[in-house]
Amino acid sequence: GAERKRKKKGLKKLTFEQIGGQDNAKQELREALDFLIKHEEIRQLGIRPIKGILLTGPPGTGKTLMAKAAAHYTDSVFVASSGSEFVEMYVGVGAGRVRELFRDARNRAAKENKQSAIIFIDEIDVIGGKREGGQQREYDQTLNQLLTEMDGIYSSDSPRILLIAATNRKEMLDSALLRPGRFDRHIQVDLPDKKGRKHILELHAQNKPLHAEANLEKIAEESFGFSGAQLESVMNEAAIYAMREGLQEIEQRHLSMSIDKVMMGERTDRESTL
Numbered sequence: 001g002a003e004r005k006r007k008k009k010g011l012k013k014l015t016f017e018q019i020g021g022q023d024n025a026k027q028e029l030r031e032a033l034d035f036l037i038k039h040e041e042i043r044q045l046g047i048r049p050i051k052g053i054l055l056t057g058p059p060g061t062g063k064t065l066m067a068k069a070a071a072h073y074t075d076s077v078f079v080a081s082s083g084s085e086f087v088e089m090y091v092g093v094g095a096g097r098v099r100e101l102f103r104d105a106r107n108r109a110a111k112e113n114k115q116s117a118i119i120f121i122d123e124i125d126v127i128g129g130k131r132e133g134g135q136q137r138e139y140d141q142t143l144n145q146l147l148t149e150m151d152g153i154y155s156s157d158s159p160r161i162l163l164i165a166a167t168n169r170k171e172m173l174d175s176a177l178l179r180p181g182r183f184d185r186h187i188q189v190d191l192p193d194k195k196g197r198k199h200i201l202e203l204h205a206q207n208k209p210l211h212a213e214a215n216l217e218k219i220a221e222e223s224f225g226f227s228g229a230q231l232e233s234v235m236n237e238a239a240i241y242a243m244r245e246g247l248q249e250i251e252q253r254h255l256s257m258s259i260d261k262v263m264m265g266e267r268t269d270r271e272s273t274l
């Protein structure tokens with residue numbers, strides 16, 4: 001199940017151009033990735049290679065998209081996973097899965113003839129949370145295995161492996177993960193500003209017929225505080241409103257109604273979890 005899902009996720013090619021806003025984050029990430037590409041120069045200068053990049057920020061801001069684009073940019077195989085996939089009742093299973101993940105990345109790189117592999121772990125806080133007090137041993141073993149794999153990354157040169165992890169709770173992470181030589185690059189992926197929101201709306205409007213008078217600038221203004229994922233929903237809901245009315249094009253009022261709908265949806269979600 002998880003294995004197939006990982007493979008499926010890795011199939012679609014995604015570039016930085018398809019990520020709206022996030023100019024700083026994209027720039028910082030590309031700079032870090034250049035270290036992976038220019039590994040010969042890095043080695044000659046004796047620079048410590050980057051093993052891990054931590055993407056931090058609220059949900060739905062494009063952290064997964066960034067990791068996928070990173071794989072495309074560096075011509076690496078992409079292997080994705082989530083911290084919750086490593087949580088198991090039985091001691092040792094999580095650690096085994098970590099080992100499997102790295103093995104999978106190496107095998108795929110060999111099979112696809114790639115020089116490098118990017119391993120993405122979403123929700124890293126689930127396995128990399130602070131190890132204080134009487135926490136479960138299972139978590140310890142899984143985290144230890146991850147640290148072991150990270151430490152071993154440069155014992156073999158081919159393929160080169162880069163770990164990208166995402167969390168929206170950086171303060172929860174165990175300090176062992178944040179030490180130099182582990183996740184020592186941190187990139188903040190924030191909620192988009194107005195310009196970013198407009199860019200994201202435009203990207204998600206590309207395959208949708210917008211009415212000539214639809215004004216995405218205004219929608220960007222009205223959607224203050226929305227994440228990329230919410231903006232994607234706004235475009236999608238607007239298309240559904242248009243369809244319900246039997247129209248061929250999305251009009252401004254459909255977009256405005258969708259903003260309210262997405263905002264309300266969030267509110268009821270939150271209330272139901274309180």
Ligand code: ATP
Nearest residue numbers: 018019020059060061062063064065200228229232
């Ligand atoms: P989470 O922390 O919840 O896993 P995330 O930060 O990894 O979220 P993604 O999974 O990358 O977020 O984004 C979810 C979806 O939202 C994307 O598939 C895309 O449709 C849309 N999206 C989010 N951010 C952007 C963006 N910056 N540009 C374009 N689309 C975006």
